[in-house]
Amino acid sequence: MDFLGEGFRRALSLLLSGDREVYGIALLTFKVAVVATGVACAAGIPTGFLLATRPFWGRRAALTVVNTALAFPTVVVGLLLYGLLSRRGPLGGLGWLYTWQAIVIGDVLLAFPIAAALSAAAVQGVDPRIRRTAETLGAGPWRAAWTVAREARFALAAVITAAFGQTVAEVGAAMIVGGNIRGATRTLTTAVALSTAQGDFGLALALGVVLLLLALLVNVALQVLQGRGGSRG
């Protein structure tokens, strides 16, 4: 058990001393997670709205696909993306393999179904009278959707939190398409995996603590934003 205590002590000293490597990795992780969450939600939330509100042919099938994609193994996504981005792959010309952009793409692919499926559920949970009321008071389709979104704001904030949680904690795809290159594509999760394998338990633990703090930070920020919007009905 002693090595656990030793690990915590080392973690604390790394964090307090402002270790450049630790903070560099944390910054990259944050950047990747924010960009990926932004893209995934920007595409996923409107998709969820469409799935929940517009009757179109194949809607049920689309919902099933999105729900199935929730359980997509991250390493498989990494593998497919590797095939696409590798030099011989169709997107090889981009030269994005082993860059942070590649990790972002992997994260977007994994977080998009979360954003779409959860926001569809969130919108379906809103009383249908809300949309009808907005429409009969003269709202166009966009304004009516916005009014529905305001009613589902808590559930939609949870969608963003879940998407961020997925992107910040993702390790399989980041390892395969990012390559875990020091100073370039090393994220908190891949660094934790590496440090543990190398026996540097203190570093792994320190990185783990930073990961938790990051998640906490984003959750608190979202809650503050919600509070400003008014929590009452």
Add this chain to the structure above:
Amino acid sequence: MVELRAVRHRYEGRVVLDLERFTVTPGAAVAIVGPNGSGKSTLLRLLALLERPSEGDVLLDGRAAWSGRHRGRPALGLRRRVTLVEQRPILLRGTVRENLEYGLRLRGMRRPELDRTVEAVAERLGITPLVRRRRHELSDGEVQRVAVARALGLEPDLLLLDEPASSADRAAAQTLYRALEEERRRRPLAICLASHQLEDAYRWSDDVRALAEGRLSPVTPENLFRVELPLEGANGLKHVRVGTVLIATVTDRTGPAILAVPPTDIFVSREPLPSSARNVFTGRVTRLARPRPGAVHVTADVGVELVAAVTEEAARDLALAPGNPVAFAFKASAVRVF
């Protein structure tokens, strides 16, 4: 102004509305009556251009606003001329004031005109003390009044109200109807109101239309019964069970149908008199109502509840009063089947 033409509307394959023609002219006061599930709310949603009919057209000023044949929604400008207040209205997130402002803002209104309009409409509906409250701080009746105010503030050409007094107490309902009448005096406004209470409908409008099983009654909003017409009948005369009585009717139809007995075709007496009428029932008066000056609607329980129309004079002569005995008679040929 608004017209439904050859409209058939289905939910999950079942026809819930089947109307050859339904029109609301500018400035009209129309009441739609019918039991729950008769298609009133669906009809209002179609008139409000919120749903596309499965078949047929919805016309606004003679132009097709929504057609069963074409995709694409009606233009916003058309939709904004009609506003619906649902049976159980819901307030949007925010205060009552924000709800009253919602539609006005969409139409580009800004302060100070916005404040003036909101305050005026709140005053008319007696909801001024509520404007700072949120939806969970209001009773059902208050929500209903706010919803009517929210719709009236937009000055639509046609206001559709689904059971507007269902959650309101008597006084609140009167405030509501008074406000609607004042509004109609102030400016041209057509109102189409759905209610399951006939007396409510008559108090409010002369144009009462009855809906049963998604179809309009061709004769009368009273005495409508859902029946199963038997196969057998001598010379076209059939006896149909309604409540605990058998009503004789002349029809060659069979199967499910709606049976209507026009109140003006019911002959009212103290006791049964010999006549050619095939339908003679006795019972007691349960209610008297006066839909118009000089006219009395006598409701009696004769094994089934029936309404007969008589003059004020006849009601007096027969000493019609709740609890008194009465006999209702009508010819088999007076019974309409549709």
